[in-house]
Amino acid sequence: AQSVAQPEDQVNVAEGNPLTVKCTYSVSGNPYLFWYVQYPNRGLQFLLKYITGDNLVKGSYGFEAEFNKSQTSFHLKKPSALVSDSALYFCAVRDMLGSQGNLIFGKGTKLSVKP
Amino acid sequence: KAGVTQTPRYLIKTRGQQVTLSCSPISGHRSVSWYQQTPGQGLQFLFEYFSETQRNKGNFPGRFSGRQFSNSRSEMNVSTLELGDSALYLCASSFGGPNTGELFFGEGSRLTVL
Numbered sequence: 001a002q003s004v005a006q007p008e009d010q011v012n013v014a015e016g017n018p019l020t021v022k023c024t025y026s027v028s029g030n031p032y033l034f035w036y037v038q039y040p041n042r043g044l045q046f047l048l049k050y051i052t053g054d055n056l057v058k059g060s061y062g063f064e065a066e067f068n069k070s071q072t073s074f075h076l077k078k079p080s081a082l083v084s085d086s087a088l089y090f091c092a093v094r095d096m097l098g099s100q101g102n103l104i105f106g107k108g109t110k111l112s113v114k115p
Numbered sequence: 116k117a118g119v120t121q122t123p124r125y126l127i128k129t130r131g132q133q134v135t136l137s138c139s140p141i142s143g144h145r146s147v148s149w150y151q152q153t154p155g156q157g158l159q160f161l162f163e164y165f166s167e168t169q170r171n172k173g174n175f176p177g178r179f180s181g182r183q184f185s186n187s188r189s190e191m192n193v194s195t196l197e198l199g200d201s202a203l204y205l206c207a208s209s210f211g212g213p214n215t216g217e218l219f220f221g222e223g224s225r226l227t228v229l
Contacts, residue, residue, distance in 0.1 A: 034217060043119070043205055043220035090158065102148060102171050103218060105158040 002027045004091045006106035013081045013113050021076040021109045023091030032094035033074045034103065035065055039087045047089075050074060061085070081113045117142065119221035121206050127227045133194040136224045140187050140208030147189040148218060149181060152203040161204075164189055193226075201228045 004025045013019045025031055032051055036044040048059025055067045065076045076089060088110050092103040120139040128134050140147050148171075149161040160173035164183035181191040187208075193200055203225050207218035 036220075041222075041225075043121075043222045044207075044218075046217045046219065049217055095160075102160040102163055102173070103150075104160070105150075107157045 002093055002095050002104055004033075004093050004104060004106040006089075006091055006109045008109050009107075010110045010112065013111070015083050015113050015115050016080050019078050019081040019085070019111065019113070021089050021091075021111060023074045023076065023106060025072050025074060025091075025093050027093055031067075031072075031074075033065075033067065034092040034094075035059065035063070035074075035076050036090045036092060036105075037087045038090065038108075044090065047076070081111075083113050083115055086111055086113045119206055119208050119219055121204075121221035121224050123224060124222065125225045125227075127229060128196050129229050130196055130198060132196050133192060134196060134226060135190055135192045136204055136206075136226075138189045138191075138206030138208075138221060140189070140206075141219055144208035144210055144219070145187055146209045147183055147187065148207045148209075149189070149191050150205045150207065151175075152205055152223070153201075158205070161191065196228045198228050201226060 006023055034049045035047040037047055038044050047063050048057050050057050050067045058064045063078050065074055067074050088108045090108050091106040095102050095104050122137045146165045148163040151159045162181050163171040167183045178194045183189045203223045205220050205223045207220045209216055209218050
């Protein structure tokens, strides 16, 4: 079965420091990978995606993610964290075994950025 | 361009009642998906509609149903509500077709079942 795992329930970072939110995946075939962010009492906002091509994907709000096929990982990164980055982050993979490919989400990682 | 609109944003029901949630996708998007979000189970896929046809379904009981209209607006219905149905229900839209693209989510409908 296709799945994603986010091994950390919470990540704590000081403002100005780099941040990494981890994601590993398990898929049959080529992975279509996504990162979303959710602020309290809000829906999910798309950050970035990897379909094919460059392993380093740049997205919204200064975030980027590195696709690593050998390690089956797709970690989210940002060089300098902001307090406003504090939110819940979800990694997702397209389930291409389904008829048209719904998204399968990880459990989410709560990012807390302290001043 | 207006985003995905979900109504109502909040609602409270009692066990045994039914509820209908509405979703208006981004203009031009023909695919609408529904997800249930709970603290314990996370985000779980309910179903997806494209051009008024359900083309993908998650692992939920038959009490959960949906439909899509010719203008791409979608509704989902939950009958005979149970306490465990309390959740944030999220609707997402996309252009449709080969699904390698991202989904655009609404703000969600928060359902509380008492």
